Amino acid sequence: MVTMAHRICPFCEACCGLELGLEDGRVTTIRGHAEDVHSAGFLCPKGTALRDLHEDPDRLRAPLVKRDGRHVEVTWDEAFAEIERRLPPLLERHGRDAVAMMIGNPAAHKVGLLLYTARLARALGTKNLFSASTLDQMPKQLAAGVMFGHWLSIAVPDLERTQLMVVIGANPVVSNGSMWTVPDFRGKAKALKARGGRLVVIDPRRTETAELADQHLFIRPGGDVFLLLGVVQHLFAERLVRLGRLAPHVEGVDALAAAVAEFSPERVAARCGIAAAEIRALARSLATTERAVVYGRIGTCTQEYGTLASWLIDAINTLTGHLDEPGGAMFPRAAAFAANTLGAPGKGKGVSVGRRTSRVSGAPEVYGELPMGCLAEEITTPGDGQIRALITVAGNPVLSAPNGPQLAQALGQLDLMISFDIYVNETTRHADVILPGLSPLEDMHFDVAFPQLAWRNTARLSPAVLPPEPARPAEWELLVRLIAIATGQGAAADVHRLDDELTAADVRRLVGPAADAVMRALGALRGPERLIDLALRGGPYGDRFGQSPGGLTLAALKAAPAGIDLGALAPRIPEMLRTASGKVELAPPLFLDDLGRARADLARAVPALVIVGRRQLRSNNSWMHNLPVLAKGPFRCTAMVHSIDATRLGLRDGGRARIASGPRSIDVEIEVTDDMMPGVVSLPHGWGHDLPGVRLGVAGRRPGANLNALLDETLRDPLSGNAVLGGVPITMQPL
Numbered sequence: 001m002v003t004m005a006h007r008i009c010p011f012c013e014a015c016c017g018l019e020l021g022l023e024d025g026r027v028t029t030i031r032g033h034a035e036d037v038h039s040a041g042f043l044c045p046k047g048t049a050l051r052d053l054h055e056d057p058d059r060l061r062a063p064l065v066k067r068d069g070r071h072v073e074v075t076w077d078e079a080f081a082e083i084e085r086r087l088p089p090l091l092e093r094h095g096r097d098a099v100a101m102m103i104g105n106p107a108a109h110k111v112g113l114l115l116y117t118a119r120l121a122r123a124l125g126t127k128n129l130f131s132a133s134t135l136d137q138m139p140k141q142l143a144a145g146v147m148f149g150h151w152l153s154i155a156v157p158d159l160e161r162t163q164l165m166v167v168i169g170a171n172p173v174v175s176n177g178s179m180w181t182v183p184d185f186r187g188k189a190k191a192l193k194a195r196g197g198r199l200v201v202i203d204p205r206r207t208e209t210a211e212l213a214d215q216h217l218f219i220r221p222g223g224d225v226f227l228l229l230g231v232v233q234h235l236f237a238e239r240l241v242r243l244g245r246l247a248p249h250v251e252g253v254d255a256l257a258a259a260v261a262e263f264s265p266e267r268v269a270a271r272c273g274i275a276a277a278e279i280r281a282l283a284r285s286l287a288t289t290e291r292a293v294v295y296g297r298i299g300t301c302t303q304e305y306g307t308l309a310s311w312l313i314d315a316i317n318t319l320t321g322h323l324d325e326p327g328g329a330m331f332p333r334a335a336a337f338a339a340n341t342l343g344a345p346g347k348g349k350g351v352s353v354g355r356r357t358s359r360v361s362g363a364p365e366v367y368g369e370l371p372m373g374c375l376a377e378e379i380t381t382p383g384d385g386q387i388r389a390l391i392t393v394a395g396n397p398v399l400s401a402p403n404g405p406q407l408a409q410a411l412g413q414l415d416l417m418i419s420f421d422i423y424v425n426e427t428t429r430h431a432d433v434i435l436p437g438l439s440p441l442e443d444m445h446f447d448v449a450f451p452q453l454a455w456r457n458t459a460r461l462s463p464a465v466l467p468p469e470p471a472r473p474a475e476w477e478l479l480v481r482l483i484a485i486a487t488g489q490g491a492a493a494d495v496h497r498l499d500d501e502l503t504a505a506d507v508r509r510l511v512g513p514a515a516d517a518v519m520r521a522l523g524a525l526r527g528p529e530r531l532i533d534l535a536l537r538g539g540p541y542g543d544r545f546g547q548s549p550g551g552l553t554l555a556a557l558k559a560a561p562a563g564i565d566l567g568a569l570a571p572r573i574p575e576m577l578r579t580a581s582g583k584v585e586l587a588p589p590l591f592l593d594d595l596g597r598a599r600a601d602l603a604r605a606v607p608a609l610v611i612v613g614r615r616q617l618r619s620n621n622s623w624m625h626n627l628p629v630l631a632k633g634p635f636r637c638t639a640m641v642h643s644i645d646a647t648r649l650g651l652r653d654g655g656r657a658r659i660a661s662g663p664r665s666i667d668v669e670i671e672v673t674d675d676m677m678p679g680v681v682s683l684p685h686g687w688g689h690d691l692p693g694v695r696l697g698v699a700g701r702r703p704g705a706n707l708n709a710l711l712d713e714t715l716r717d718p719l720s721g722n723a724v725l726g727g728v729p730i731t732m733q734p735l
């Protein structure tokens with residue numbers, strides 16, 4: 001008999017609702033869930049790979065401990081005994097900072113990992129926190145934090161109601177959106193065009209999104225800040241600035257006008273590779289279209305001016321009257337966990353960064369994190385505060401972080417490495433203990449972060465589809481057990497009692513004297529479910545623990561497999577602001593000061609050849625190449641080269657070439673295509689599965705080349721610490 005179950009896809013930020021057919025405890029079909037209030041039946045090929053992931057023989061189902069250089073399966077008690085034997089003495093002898101944590105992308109997609117990794121970090125009390133955020137979106141989080149008062153107060157395009165959307169450095173047709181939860185971008189973009197609206201894409205590659213667009217402009221990698229400065233300058237120079245309703249809520253308009261005055265379209269054109277007339281036309285159409293929005297993503301973040309570019313994008317949305325307006329860039333109002341729905345509305349503490357610097361390079365911390373590019377040197381540089389142990393949580397930095405080979409070497413030097421992971425891959429092969437979580441199908445799901453970035457306000461939750469194998473702990477229980485060890489309570493501590501204590505402490509912080517009553521109201525729930533119920537009930541649509549009958553609760557979401565619709569995005573300024581001034585900060589000194597760097601760089605010579613990254617529909621960063629349904633088909637890890645460059649360099653389509661950058665080099669397969677801007681090469685990241693000790697049978701057959709083996713870990717956006725992953729000069733020669 002076939003039964004149906006529903007599950008939010010955990011693979012990318014689109015968070016599609018899936019409908020799974022089950023027969024005899026096996027998933028037989030996976031489709032988009034047509035009734036889902038958020039995704040309405042959309043899914044991509046990766047969604048169907050949930051089954052492959054569940055059934056992948058290489059996916060770990062039991063903990064591994066390294067003995068005599070080899071990973072062997074052990075019991076859970078043996079794994080934790082190993083940690084208890086090795087971690088506390090290390091903390092005792094070298095202090096809390098000797099243990100570092102690296103948190104990877106899938107942690108944002110698994111509620112148990114996300115909520116309890118934060119608790120583990122607090123329990124460890126280490127300053128050495130690293131995450132994929134500084135390989136990704138930290139510039140956007142820094143810009144949003146400083147401008148709006150919280151790092152997750154990100155304005156997202158209101159695509160359904162806009163008439164002009166400008167996409168810079170993103171390819172949502174393939175990535176399905178990022179820092180913007182938007183299933184079926186393609187369908188929504190087609191609807192925009194059908195109602196007479198326009199899509200403009202600015203990218204050094206004619207991407208799948210550019211194919212769909214009314215206009216595509218090639219931009220020189222890393223040139224975005226100059227383009228955006230030119231646009232802002234022109235808005236002021238031509239008196240096109242319209243703040244509209246936001247006028248009383250915006251600070252710094254005059255300071256911004258003064259700061260950009262010298263960056264006329266004529267002055268920036270050569271540096272960004274876009275003609276002055278195009279820059280002026282772009283500024284004018286943004287200012288004169290009633291509903292318009294600029295959206296920037298990875299391409300604008302993973303470069304040396306990531307923070308300035310992210311800031312200027314929202315500055316343009318503000319100056320053209322499109323911030324917080326329908327059809328512009330709007331702030332979602334999530335049902336749970338959103339800092340911009342908590343506390344007193346309209347004003348807050350703002351954000352602070354740079355409160356300390358990293359030991360070796362002196363890089364400023366950002367929101368408590370250090371740049372990923374600093375991890376290797378913090379492990380290998382002797383002295384007080386040296387990292388001696390590392391805990392990775394769903395991260396594969398050997399492939400995902402710049403200069404992966406150097407990091408791999410550093411990992412080999414650790415006294416102890418513990419990995420929360422489901423594969424023995426390029427990173428976890430170095431781990432002394434690997435603790436695998438449940439398959440997504442065996443785990444309940446709730447998105448903590450993505451409803452805060454979503455195209456529409458909805459609330460959804462997925463119960464586990466299949467029962468976990470007996471005696472398999474959930475990831476949050478593994479993390480609590482590690483917390484017990486890190487806080488001296490020992491591996492044998494009662495996980496559920498400790499969870500009660502941790503949650504009671506959180507509740508006390510949140511509601512003060514009402515804590516006992518709230519804990520009673522949360523009843524018999526445990527683990528993440530209890531935290532979700534707490535966040536939902538105390539959230540903006542919540543039942544307020546009985547004070548708002550009919551409001552959201554965990555039980556209400558469980559009873560609604562298609563989710564609960566909470567309406568289209570609505571204006572939220574000033575209520576959502578948490579800046580100290582209670583205003584949108586348009587000209588923060590931190591950013592104005594950094595403009596000096598851009599000014600000095602205006603005349604920089606153009607390198608003959610640079611490399612950028614690329615994402616592909618059947619791939620997800622570094623870890624889904626082992627799933628047969630995705631791995632089949634043509635070889636995808638190709639270096640795209642324009643025919644002009646190919647001719648100049650003697651490269652041929654299908655041939656091989658060596659790419660070098662500084663002392664580093666990789667060998668790749670060539671794809672000649674005039675979809676590239678001349679002088680720019682595009683290679684996807686997350687490949688290079690041919691390292692010794694890796695247990696990825698399918699991925700190993702077509703390993704591909706590791707883009708990050710080429711990149712320099714010392715190149716960073718100085719404000720956000722974000723790695724520079726694109727626009728890096730290279731040379732190429734045929735093999």
Ligand SMILES: Nc1nc2c(c(=O)[nH]1)N[C@H]1C(S)=C(S)[C@@H](COP(=O)(O)OP(=O)(O)OC[C@H]3O[C@@H](n4cnc5c(=O)[nH]c(N)nc54)[C@H](O)[C@@H]3O)O[C@H]1N2
Pocket residue numbers: 103104105106110132135136137298302393394395396397399400401420421422423425427436437438440613614620621622623685686707708711725
């Ligand atoms: N050159 C270049 N480099 C890039 C990028 C780029 O564009 N160009 N993009 C960057 C970006 S945006 C990101 S987000 C990072 C991603 O980099 P990472 O955060 O390191 O993520 P992945 O490489 O996808 O590795 C994910 C890890 O999580 C594990 N995993 C998967 N599911 C689970 C689970 O359920 N539980 C546990 N415990 N583990 C799990 C996988 O086995 C794998 O080890 O890469 C960055 N690197």
Ligand SMILES: Nc1nc2c(c(=O)[nH]1)N[C@H]1C(S)=C(S)[C@@H](COP(=O)(O)OP(=O)(O)OC[C@H]3O[C@@H](n4cnc5c(=O)[nH]c(N)nc54)[C@H](O)[C@@H]3O)O[C@H]1N2
Pocket residue numbers: 012013105136168169170171172174175176177178202203204205207219220221222223224297298299300303612613614615616617618619620621682726727
């Ligand atoms: N299928 C698939 N989906 C994914 C992922 C995946 O690996 N595969 N990863 C997920 C993750 S972790 C993230 S963060 C998101 C990212 O989502 P997106 O931001 O949409 O990422 P990309 O598809 O890499 O698109 C980035 C674009 O920037 C362009 N670019 C490079 N350098 C520059 C530059 O200097 N300026 C400009 N203007 N453009 C530039 C590149 O050519 C590329 O087209 O995707 C998520 N979704």
Ligand code: SF4
Pocket residue numbers: 009010011012013014015016042043044045046047048176183
């Ligand atoms: S777009 Fe694909 S990978 Fe992303 S959530 Fe939807 S089905 Fe999953």
Ligand SMILES: [Mo]
Pocket residue numbers: 105136
């Ligand atoms: Mo990412």
